[in-house]
Amino acid sequence: MVDAPETARPKRADARRNEQAVLDAAAALFVSGGVDVPVRDIATKAGVGMGTVYRHFPTRADLVVAVYRHQVESCAEAGPALLADASSPKAALAEWVDLFVGFLVTKHGLASALRSDEGSAALHTYFLDRLLPVCADLLAAAANAGEVDPDVSAYELMRGIGNLCIGADTDPRYDARRLVRLLLAGLAPTGAS
Amino acid sequence: MVDAPETARPKRADARRNEQAVLDAAAALFVSGGVDVPVRDIATKAGVGMGTVYRHFPTRADLVVAVYRHQVESCAEAGPALLADASSPKAALAEWVDLFVGFLVTKHGLASALRSDEGSAALHTYFLDRLLPVCADLLAAAANAGEVDPDVSAYELMRGIGNLCIGADTDPRYDARRLVRLLLAGLAPTGAS
DNA sequence: TGCCAACCGGAACATCGCTCCGTATGGTGA
DNA sequence: TCACCATACGGAGCGATGTTCCGGTTGGCA
Numbered sequence: 072m073v074d075a076p077e078t079a080r081p082k083r084a085d086a087r088r089n090e091q092a093v094l095d096a097a098a099a100l101f102v103s104g105g106v107d108v109p110v111r112d113i114a115t116k117a118g119v120g121m122g123t124v125y126r127h128f129p130t131r132a133d134l135v136v137a138v139y140r141h142q143v144e145s146c147a148e149a150g151p152a153l154l155a156d157a158s159s160p161k162a163a164l165a166e167w168v169d170l171f172v173g174f175l176v177t178k179h180g181l182a183s184a185l186r187s188d189e190g191s192a193a194l195h196t197y198f199l200d201r202l203l204p205v206c207a208d209l210l211a212a213a214a215n216a217g218e219v220d221p222d223v224s225a226y227e228l229m230r231g232i233g234n235l236c237i238g239a240d241t242d243p244r245y246d247a248r249r250l251v252r253l254l255l256a257g258l259a260p261t262g263a264s
Numbered sequence: 265m266v267d268a269p270e271t272a273r274p275k276r277a278d279a280r281r282n283e284q285a286v287l288d289a290a291a292a293l294f295v296s297g298g299v300d301v302p303v304r305d306i307a308t309k310a311g312v313g314m315g316t317v318y319r320h321f322p323t324r325a326d327l328v329v330a331v332y333r334h335q336v337e338s339c340a341e342a343g344p345a346l347l348a349d350a351s352s353p354k355a356a357l358a359e360w361v362d363l364f365v366g367f368l369v370t371k372h373g374l375a376s377a378l379r380s381d382e383g384s385a386a387l388h389t390y391f392l393d394r395l396l397p398v399c400a401d402l403l404a405a406a407a408n409a410g411e412v413d414p415d416v417s418a419y420e421l422m423r424g425i426g427n428l429c430i431g432a433d434t435d436p437r438y439d440a441r442r443l444v445r446l447l448l449a450g451l452a453p454t455g456a457s
Numbered sequence: 458t459g460c461c462a463a464c465c466g467g468a469a470c471a472t473c474g475c476t477c478c479g480t481a482t483g484g485t486g487a
Numbered sequence: 488t489c490a491c492c493a494t495a496c497g498g499a500g501c502g503a504t505g506t507t508c509c510g511g512t513t514g515g516c517a
Contacts, residue, residue: 082495083495086483086494120497122497231446234427234430234431237379237430245424253447254450275463276514279465303505304504313467316465
C-alpha cells in the first residue's frame with residue numbers, strides 16, 4: 072500500500088502503450104455510453120485483449136478512477152481555494168458542491184456507480200478519500216461561522232449529493248442542481264421560521 | 265391500458281394458482297434478497313418454470329408492482345387523510361414523505377430500481393401514476409399556505425426523495441430520513457436567515 | 458369422455474464479468 | 488548480434504443472469 076520502491080523496474084514499453092490505449096478507449100466510451108460500457112467493448116476499441124484490460128485495471132472502478140483522476144484532483148484542490156476566496160464559508164461550500172455536482176451529472180452513470188454497492192468499492196473509496204476531507208473542511212468552516220447546523224456529517228452530505236445526481240442526465244424534468252441547492256438550504260441552522 | 269372488458273374469460277385454475285405462487289415466492293425473496301433476486305430463484309421457489317414467471321409478469325417491474333401494490337395504495341390513500349388531520353399542510357407533507365421514505369428504505373433495492381433507467385420503466389410509471397398526484401396535492405396545499413416555495417415540481421421532489429433513499433439500508437452511516445428532512449427544510453419560502 | 462386452447466417447463470440463446478494459460482515479445486547480458 | 492526469459496498479451500472458456508421459444512401437458516367444456 073505504501074509507494075512502490077523507486078527501484079521498481081519500469082514497465083515494458085508495450086505495456087505502457089497498451090495501458091494508455093485502454094485509458095483513451097475507456098475515456099471515449101465513457102463519454103458516449105456511460106461508465107457501464109462492457110469491458111469487451113473497451114478492449115476492442117483499444118485494440119487489445121480483455122486480459123490486458125484486467126491486468127492493468129483489475130476492476131472497473133480502477134479504470135474509472137484512472138480516467139477521472141485529474142478531474143477529481145482539481146475538484147479536491149478547488150475546495151481550499153474557494154474557502155479562501157468566497158465571501159463566506161457557506162458560499163464556498165455552495166460553490167464547491169456545485170462544482171462536484173457538475174462533475175457528477177456530466178459523467179453518465181458515474182453517480183449511480185458511486186453508491187457503495189460492493190463491486191465498485193474502489194471507486195467509492197477513492198472519491199471518499201480524496202473529496203471527503205475537502206467537504207468536511209468546508210462544512211466545518213461553515214458550521215464554525217454559524218452558517219449551517221453541525222448535525223450532518225460530511226459523509227452523509229456527500230452521499231446525499233451523489234444520490235441526488237443519479238439519473239440527472241437523461242431526464243430533462245429532473246434538475247439535480249436545484250435539489251442539491253434545496254438540500255444545502257436545509258442545512259441552515261434551526262431552519263427557517 | 266383501459267380495464268379489460270368484463271367479458272374476458274376467467275383464467276384457468278392452474279394459471280391463477282401459479283400466479284399466486286410466484287407472487288408469494290417473490291414477496292418472500294424480495295424481503296431477504298432485495299428486488300434484484302434472480303428470476304430463476306423466484307421460479308424455483310414458486311415451484312414453476314421460468315416461462316411461467318415471464319408469462320404472468322413480462323418484466324421484473326410488473327412483478328415488483330404486483331408485490332407492493334397494496335402498500336403503494338395505502339401510501340397513496342394516506343395523503344388526503346394526513347392533509348385533513350395534520351396541523352398544517354407542510355406538516356402533512358412531512359408526515360407523508362416520512363411514510364414514503366419508510367416504505368422505500370425497508371425494501372432492499374427498491375429505491376435504486378425506481379430511477380427511470382429503461383427496463384424498470386413500468387415500475388417507475390406505476391409509482392408516479394399513483395403517488396405523484398398525492399404528492400402534488402400536498403405540495404400545492406403547502407404552497408398555498410405559504411409554507412413552501414412553489415418553484416419545485418412534485419415530480420422533482422419525489423425523484424429526489426427516491427434518490428436519497430438509495431442505499432439507505434446497508435449503510436449505518438447514512439440516514440436517508442435525515443437528509444430528506446433537510447431537503448424539505450430547504451423548501452421553506454425564501455430560505456432562512 | 459374426448460378435444461383443444463390455454464398453459465407449463467426448462468432447454469437454449471444472448472450478454473457480460475472475470476479467469477486462466479499457452480503464446481508472443483521487449484529488453485538485457487554475453 | 489543473438490539467445491534467453493520475465494513480462495505481457497490475447498481470447499477461449501466458465502459461471503451467472505435475462506429472456507425467448509416450442510414441444511408437451513392439462514383444465515374445462517361440449
